Structure formats: C-alpha cells, structure tokens
Amino acid sequence: MDAVLLARIQFALTISFHYLYPPLSIGLALALVVMEGMYLRTRNPLFLKMTKFWAEIFGLTFAIGVATGIVMEFQFGTNWAGYSRYVGDVFGSPLAAEGIFAFFLESSFLAILLFGWNRVGPRMHFFSTLMVALGSALSAVWIVAANSWMQTPAGFHIVGEGANARAEITDFWQMLFNPSFLDRIHHVLMGAWQTGAWFILSVSAYYLLRRKFEDFAKACMKIALVLAFVSAMGQLVSGHASGITVAKYQPVKLAAFEGHFEESAPGKLYLFGWLDEKGEEVRFGLGFPGMLSLLVHFNPQAPLPGLNAFPKRDWPPLNIVFQSYHVMIAVGMGLIGLSVLGIFLWWRGLLFQSRWFLMLLIPAFLGPQIANQTGWIAAEVGRQPWIVYGLLRTSAGVSRVVSANEILISLVMFTTVYGLIFLLFMSFLFRKIYLGPSDGKVSE
Amino acid sequence: MNGMPDLNTLSFVTVVFLLAGYILLDGFDFGVGILHFFAKRGEDRRRLLGAIAPFWDGNEVWLVTAGGALFAAFPKVYAAVFSGFYLAFVLFLFVLIFRALAIEFRGKFSALAWRGFWDAAFSVSSGLAGFLIGMVFGNLIQGIPLGTDGEFTGTFLGLFNPYALFSGLFAVSFFSMHGALYLVLRTDGDLREKSRRWAGNAALLFVLFFILLSAWTAFGVPWVTLLVKQSPVLFMVPPAILCAIFISMQGIRRHWDFTAFLFSGFSMLAIIGTFAAALFPNLVISSSGGYPLTVYNACSSPKTLGIxxxxxxxxxxxVLIYTGYVYWVFRGKTASDRAYY
Structure with a gap:
C-alpha cells in the first residue's frame, strides 16, 4: 500500500476513535453543570449523588479523550509534514489557543471536580464544574474553527510558488470566523450534547426497566430528556444551516451528499440509494424531486450544480460520502422523533411506565455516536481530494520522509492499543453502570 | 541587541517556556511513576498515585500546548522534527497512552494480576517516557542530519547513538530525583522517609551523570566546544547547577521540603535555559552540513507570531493563576482515604 493511503487510514482511525470520547465528555459536562446547579439550589442529596456518579464516568472519558487527543495534536507533524509546512501559519494558532484557553481550563478544574469535594466549598466546586464544561466546549470551538478553515479557507493569502508555497494569515478573525465555522460548531456542540444526554437516558432507562435506583434514574431521565430535546431541535436548525453553507462553498461535496449528477438541474432529496459512479446515476434510490433545491434555495425549481459540473479528479469518493451522510440524517431524524415522543409521554405522565419506550431508549446512546462518526466521515471524506479545500491536495500534505513501512508499524501499534482501550473502557463502564450510584467507591 | 527583542525571539522564549513547564511538571509525575516500582507495598503505591492524581492530566496539557505553539510559530521545525523522528515520537505517544491507562485502570479492579500488570506498565511507561524525552533532546543538541530542503535525512536507528542514549539515562535520573523530592513534599510517615532515601540515591546518580554528560557535551559536541572556547563563562554553568543540587540535598536533610523540590526544578530549568540560549537563534542544528532551522528561517509570518x-x-x-490555585487546593500531605484510584 502506498504511504499516502496508509497515512490517511491511520488519521481516520485515530481521529474516529478519539471522537468517541470528547462528545461524550462535552455532553456529560453540561449535564453535570445542570445536576450540580440543581443541588446547589435545592440541596437535595439526590442531585449530589447524580453529580458524583456521572462525574466519575466523565473523568475516565475525559482521560481517554486526552490520551488519544495528544496523538492527534502531533500527527499533523509526524504524518502530515507537507500540510504542516503549508498551513502552519494559519492552522497553528487555533491549536495553540485551544491548549491555552481550553485544555488548561478543563484539566485544572477537573482536579477539583473529581477530587476536591472535601477541599473546597460547594460554590467553588460548582464553579469548577462550570469551568470544566466551559473548557470542554471551548476546545471544540477552537478545533472546529481550525477544521472549518480546511473546508472553507478565509483570511489568508498564498505566499511563494510551487513546493515553497504556503498560506499566510492576513486577518485572524476572518480566519477564525470562516464561512462554515459558526454553523459547524453549532452542529458539533449539539451533537455532543445529544451524545451525553442520550447516554444518560439509556442508562436511566436500564435502571427503570430493572427497577433499580428508580428515584435516581427518574431524576436523571428528566434532566437528560430536556437536554436531548433541546439539542435535537438545535440540530435541526444547525444541520439545515450547514447544508446551505456546503451548497454555497463546497458544491461538489453537496452534490456527493445527495448523489446529484446533472450539471445544472433542480436537486432531488434522496431517502436512500446507491451511487453508480460509472453510469453517473443513483440506483435503487428513493428521492423527492426538487426537495434539495427547496431546502437550499427555498425554491424547488432552482438549479444546483451537480457532479458533472466539476472535473472528475475533483470528486470525492462518492458512495462513502453519500451513505454516511444519509445514515447521519436518518439517525438524527430518529433521535429527534424519539425525543419528541419522550417529551409527549412525560407530558401525559406516562414516561416511566411505558416499558416499550424505555426499551427503545436502551440502544439510543448509540444513535449520537453513529451520527457523529458518519457526519464527520461525510464532512471529511467529502472534502477530498483536498486536504485544504481548493488549495492543497491531500497527497501533497503527507510527510515525505516517512515510509509506508513505518506507517504500517505505527498503524498496527495504534490499532492494538486502541482496541485495548476500548475493551477496558467498556468493561469499566458496564461495571460502573451495574454497580450504580449507591456506592461512590469502586474498590479499596 | 538593542531595545526590545523581536517577535521571533519572544516566540522562541514562549515555546521554550511551555516545554520547560512540561518537563518540570510532567517530570515529577514521571519520577513518581519510576519510583512506583520501588515502592513495594500496595498501600504505598496507592498513595504514590494519589499524590499525582489531581495533576498529571493537567501536566500533559503543557505538552499539547507546547506542540501547538511550536506548530504555529515554527511550522518547519514542527514538521521536520516530528516526521523525522517518526517512530521515536510514535513510541513516545504510545508510552503516554499506556501510562494514562495504567493510572486510570489500575484501581478499577482488585485482582492481583491486574494490579501487577498495571503497576509494571505504570513504571515502565513512566521510565520510558522520560528516557525518550532525554534521547530526543540529546539528538537535538548534537544536531540531526538535515537536507537543504529542511527535511530530516537520517534514520530511526541513527537516533540511538551513544550520546543520545546517555542523555536518556540522564533524563531518567533527573525525573527520579525530581519525583522523589515531590513525594517528600506530599507524603508523611515512613513513605516520606523512603522518599528521602530515594531522593538521595537519585541525586547521586544525577550528579554523576550530569558531570559526565557536561564533559561529553563540552568536548564531544563540536558546536558546543567552539562555543565554550568563545565564552569560557559557560564553564560556570555546571558548578552553578551542582550548587542547586547541593542546596536541594541540604533541604532534604533539614526538612526544607519545598526548597529541596524547588531547587531540583531550578537545576533542570538552568540546563534547559542554558541550551536554549546557546542554540539561539538556531532551533535545529544540522549535523550533515545542511542549513540549520533557525527562529528566522523556520518561522511563521510576523503577523502570526504577533497573534x-x-x-x-x-x-x-x-493559566498560571488557576493552575497555582489548584495546586494550592491540593497542598499538604496526600490523605490515605482517597477513593478514586
């Protein structure tokens, strides 16, 4: 296999695995703020128990997020030296800012959140939880700003020619608030909040079905259902806005999202389908004519540029993008429906009795994780063949001095250790959930 | 120099500051990890972990931030060093992950074999992480083979040269001493007595390695030999560092625990500072006759440096204020009633 492909596989693997954890910790952090805030207001020990239980799961999730995140921070240099040289002037400062404004905040105050219960007062403790939540959200802000710049670069100019060409910053704020940033950070944060909320819902539903820790589970479920509902609704808004931005700035990507081949025609919105790259058509598909144009331009007749309007060498791999995009949409819609249903049952006073609904909730924690993963696959594979959209091809970004064999070695190492992490994390999680909140101490 | 130092110099100072912060802070928890091996009793080991539990995650953020700052300010160095030292850095990241797993999972289940495995993983990964840091800096001090395009032209095995390996050992001796002094500060009873002994032994090794490495550097690394000839005042640096260690050891004897820890930190700070100043304006020296990467030819635009x-x-x-606050909250001896690890 060639070095570029291996480097891409390694990046995809390490980032996908990493991204199982940060959304969960961002979402749980928000829930912790709500729970501990309720405790501070009501002084009801139930809320304290909740905060401590979820904080412990948060702590482990966070630690694994950090351990796998350090790999990401350095992988730009180890595997993508060409990219690093090209974009360092622009891309580096949000990474530095992420460390200074976000990571320090969350990791410092995390010490108080996890270990400081007897060392600071309840107000200071709540403040620490708040800072952890703020830090975790800010880390998403900076990294999504940097990633959005790779999608819709702005606030820079190109200096030098050929192999020496590189992007230099001209306007920091324009770079940061590049065209896709606000929609995408909104989308990412809503996704993260849902990840935390549905996770809590799943665990609470499990307790209710098993008739264990019922007071605890009911209180958790109410808080999480509100968060899930609010963020699912927010996701509807941010998803739509993101689509319009993609249509405007990355038309090839949108065409791949929806399998829109015609050079210039009103766009169909597909529920599902399979893209035939050779025949340039969607097969086995079910689509609504004009719906895509309606969503993008509020006019079903508006023509949209399709894949054929662009040279084939600028197309992303079509089916990966199309399928993962559609999985994301389907799962996202399902979660919206489920959250509305939950709120309805709550309003009718049936939430905790409807066993069928609680059974639906148990696997629901997978929903946001699947949507996060497929959403990012659609976004990042959809950016191909560019590493910086329209500026630098992915093949030009790779480290020239690193051989395919070296990457193979590191790929095997990462796969092995990440497999181990996953097993360990899951076994801890199942045990922690099985033991439940009654006993704060795990062992010793 | 006239008046204010330029943006490049200030950016260099910022990166060095972050790296030094990382080495001093994660350094003491590497040291605790190494000493974990020597603390045979389960109760002691748990207290060792308890002493670093609130801090180790935050300490690693210094590395992440230093990496971000290096990427932003000197992208060519970031690209050349990390891709050039590919397998060494992958190994380092691997070791850091294993270390995090050991800290997090050691106490989660109580089976004996489980404990034993993670205890070993914690000590080995801490020692290896310290060793690799020393090795990387050993190579950077000697200079690495760079092509005219600023790309690394050496090999992975070339990184394992005698000087770099010895630098690795030197780093391990420092981290052990630093970690032991941290434990003296944070433990009580017989564990504190043990830590004092560990500190003394590690300091002895450190002093020995330091003297040897100083001589090797002064006479065996050509650009340093040249430099000390030009400015003989550099001969004053090793004695000054030995003085700091002497004060640190006096601190142990007289129960000035904080002074002892502080002066061990000063000694490493002086070593890092001296090398940063000696290298300046170079960042990476080429051992193969290619151009060095300097703060002027490997840097980002003035605009980015300003940002x-x-x-x-x-x-x-x-960051310094609230990090200081968190250390203040967890000051004093670590209680043995800890529940988390």
Whole structure:
C-alpha cells in the first residue's frame, strides 16, 4: 500500500476513535453543570449523588479523550509534514489557543471536580464544574474553527510558488470566523450534547426497566430528556444551516451528499440509494424531486450544480460520502422523533411506565455516536481530494520522509492499543453502570 | 541587541517556556511513576498515585500546548522534527497512552494480576517516557542530519547513538530525583522517609551523570566546544547547577521540603535555559552540513507570531493563576482515604 493511503487510514482511525470520547465528555459536562446547579439550589442529596456518579464516568472519558487527543495534536507533524509546512501559519494558532484557553481550563478544574469535594466549598466546586464544561466546549470551538478553515479557507493569502508555497494569515478573525465555522460548531456542540444526554437516558432507562435506583434514574431521565430535546431541535436548525453553507462553498461535496449528477438541474432529496459512479446515476434510490433545491434555495425549481459540473479528479469518493451522510440524517431524524415522543409521554405522565419506550431508549446512546462518526466521515471524506479545500491536495500534505513501512508499524501499534482501550473502557463502564450510584467507591 | 527583542525571539522564549513547564511538571509525575516500582507495598503505591492524581492530566496539557505553539510559530521545525523522528515520537505517544491507562485502570479492579500488570506498565511507561524525552533532546543538541530542503535525512536507528542514549539515562535520573523530592513534599510517615532515601540515591546518580554528560557535551559536541572556547563563562554553568543540587540535598536533610523540590526544578530549568540560549537563534542544528532551522528561517509570518504572543500573554497569566490555585487546593500531605484510584 502506498504511504499516502496508509497515512490517511491511520488519521481516520485515530481521529474516529478519539471522537468517541470528547462528545461524550462535552455532553456529560453540561449535564453535570445542570445536576450540580440543581443541588446547589435545592440541596437535595439526590442531585449530589447524580453529580458524583456521572462525574466519575466523565473523568475516565475525559482521560481517554486526552490520551488519544495528544496523538492527534502531533500527527499533523509526524504524518502530515507537507500540510504542516503549508498551513502552519494559519492552522497553528487555533491549536495553540485551544491548549491555552481550553485544555488548561478543563484539566485544572477537573482536579477539583473529581477530587476536591472535601477541599473546597460547594460554590467553588460548582464553579469548577462550570469551568470544566466551559473548557470542554471551548476546545471544540477552537478545533472546529481550525477544521472549518480546511473546508472553507478565509483570511489568508498564498505566499511563494510551487513546493515553497504556503498560506499566510492576513486577518485572524476572518480566519477564525470562516464561512462554515459558526454553523459547524453549532452542529458539533449539539451533537455532543445529544451524545451525553442520550447516554444518560439509556442508562436511566436500564435502571427503570430493572427497577433499580428508580428515584435516581427518574431524576436523571428528566434532566437528560430536556437536554436531548433541546439539542435535537438545535440540530435541526444547525444541520439545515450547514447544508446551505456546503451548497454555497463546497458544491461538489453537496452534490456527493445527495448523489446529484446533472450539471445544472433542480436537486432531488434522496431517502436512500446507491451511487453508480460509472453510469453517473443513483440506483435503487428513493428521492423527492426538487426537495434539495427547496431546502437550499427555498425554491424547488432552482438549479444546483451537480457532479458533472466539476472535473472528475475533483470528486470525492462518492458512495462513502453519500451513505454516511444519509445514515447521519436518518439517525438524527430518529433521535429527534424519539425525543419528541419522550417529551409527549412525560407530558401525559406516562414516561416511566411505558416499558416499550424505555426499551427503545436502551440502544439510543448509540444513535449520537453513529451520527457523529458518519457526519464527520461525510464532512471529511467529502472534502477530498483536498486536504485544504481548493488549495492543497491531500497527497501533497503527507510527510515525505516517512515510509509506508513505518506507517504500517505505527498503524498496527495504534490499532492494538486502541482496541485495548476500548475493551477496558467498556468493561469499566458496564461495571460502573451495574454497580450504580449507591456506592461512590469502586474498590479499596 | 538593542531595545526590545523581536517577535521571533519572544516566540522562541514562549515555546521554550511551555516545554520547560512540561518537563518540570510532567517530570515529577514521571519520577513518581519510576519510583512506583520501588515502592513495594500496595498501600504505598496507592498513595504514590494519589499524590499525582489531581495533576498529571493537567501536566500533559503543557505538552499539547507546547506542540501547538511550536506548530504555529515554527511550522518547519514542527514538521521536520516530528516526521523525522517518526517512530521515536510514535513510541513516545504510545508510552503516554499506556501510562494514562495504567493510572486510570489500575484501581478499577482488585485482582492481583491486574494490579501487577498495571503497576509494571505504570513504571515502565513512566521510565520510558522520560528516557525518550532525554534521547530526543540529546539528538537535538548534537544536531540531526538535515537536507537543504529542511527535511530530516537520517534514520530511526541513527537516533540511538551513544550520546543520545546517555542523555536518556540522564533524563531518567533527573525525573527520579525530581519525583522523589515531590513525594517528600506530599507524603508523611515512613513513605516520606523512603522518599528521602530515594531522593538521595537519585541525586547521586544525577550528579554523576550530569558531570559526565557536561564533559561529553563540552568536548564531544563540536558546536558546543567552539562555543565554550568563545565564552569560557559557560564553564560556570555546571558548578552553578551542582550548587542547586547541593542546596536541594541540604533541604532534604533539614526538612526544607519545598526548597529541596524547588531547587531540583531550578537545576533542570538552568540546563534547559542554558541550551536554549546557546542554540539561539538556531532551533535545529544540522549535523550533515545542511542549513540549520533557525527562529528566522523556520518561522511563521510576523503577523502570526504577533497573534501567538497575544494569545500567550492574555492566556498564560490566567493559566498560571488557576493552575497555582489548584495546586494550592491540593497542598499538604496526600490523605490515605482517597477513593478514586
């Protein structure tokens, strides 16, 4: 296999695995703020128990997020030296800012959140939880700003020619608030909040079905259902806005999202389908004519540029993008429906009795994780063949001095250790959930 | 120099500051990890972990931030060093992950074999992480083979040269001493007595390695030999560092625990500072006759350097204040009633 492909596989693997954890910790952090805030207001020990239980799961999730995140921070240099040289002037400062404004905040105050219960007062403790939540959200802000710049670069100019060409910053704020940033950070944060909320819902539903820790589970479920509902609704808004931005700035990507081949025609919105790259058509598909144009331009007749309007060498791999995009949409819609249903049952006073609904909730924690993963696959594979959209091809970004064999070695190492992490994390999680909140101490 | 140092110099200072912060802070928890091996009793081992539990995650953020700052300010160095030292860095990241797993999972289940495995993993990964840091800096001090395009032209095995390996050992001796002094500060009873002994032994090794490495560097690394001939005042640095260690050891004997820890930190700070100043304006020296990467030819635009400095000067004071606050909250001896690890 060639070095570029291996480097891409390694990046995809390490980032996908990493991204199982940060959304969960961002979402749980928000829930912790709500729970501990309720405790501070009501002084009801139930809320304290909740905060401590979820904080412990948060702590482990966070630690694994950090351990796998350090790999990401350095992988730009180890595997993508060409990219690093090209974009360092622009891309580096949000990474530095992420460390200074976000990571320090969350990791410092995390010490108080996890270990400081007897060392600071309840107000200071709540403040620490708040800072952890703020830090975790800010880390998403900076990294999504940097990633959005790779999608819709702005606030820079190109200096030098050929192999020496590189992007230099001209306007920091324009770079940061590049065209896709606000929609995408909104989308990412809503996704993260849902990840935390549905996770809590799943665990609470499990307790209710098993008739264990019922007071605890009911209180958790109410808080999480509100968060899930609010963020699912927010996701509807941010998803739509993101689509319009993609249509405007990355038309090839949108065409791949929806399998829109015609050079210039009103766009169909597909529920599902399979893209035939050779025949340039969607097969086995079910689509609504004009719906895509309606969503993008509020006019079903508006023509949209399709894949054929662009040279084939600028197309992303079509089916990966199309399928993962559609999985994301389907799962996202399902979660919206489920959250509305939950709120309805709550309003009718049936939430905790409807066993069928609680059974639906148990696997629901997978929903946001699947949507996060497929959403990012659609976004990042959809950016191909560019590493910086329209500026630098992915093949030009790779480290020239690193051989395919070296990457193979590191790929095997990462796969092995990440497999181990996953097993360990899951076994801890199942045990922690099985033991439940009654006993704060795990062992010793 | 006239008046204010330029943006490049200030950016260099910022990166060095972050790296030094990382080495001193994660350094003491590497040391605790190494000593974990020598603390045979389960109760002692648990207290060792308890002593670093609130801090180790935050300490690693210094590495992440230093990496970000290096990427932003000197992208060519970031690209050349990390891709050039590919397998060494992958190994380092691997070791850091294993270390995090050991800390997090050791106490989660109580089976004996489970404990034993993670105890070993914690000590080995801490030692290896320290060793690799020393090795990387050993190579950077000697200079690495660079092509005219600023790309690394050496090999992975070439990184394992005698000087670099010895630098690795030297780093391990420092981290052990630093970690032991941290434990003296944070433990009580017989564990504190043990830590004092560990500190003494590690300091002995450190002094021995330091003297040997100083001589090797002064006479065996050509650009340093040249430099000390030009400025013989550099001969004053090793004695000054030995003085700091002497004060540190006096601190142990007289129960000035904090002074002892502080002066061990000063000694490493002096070593890092001296090398940073000696290297300046070079960042990476070429051992193969190619051009060195300097703060002037490997840097980002003045605009970006200005942005980084603004971010650092707004952000770092706040970071120092609340990091200091967290260390203050967890001051004193670690209680043995800890529940988490």
């Amino acid at each position: 980084i400095l603004r971010i650092a000067s707004v952000g770092m004071p706040a």
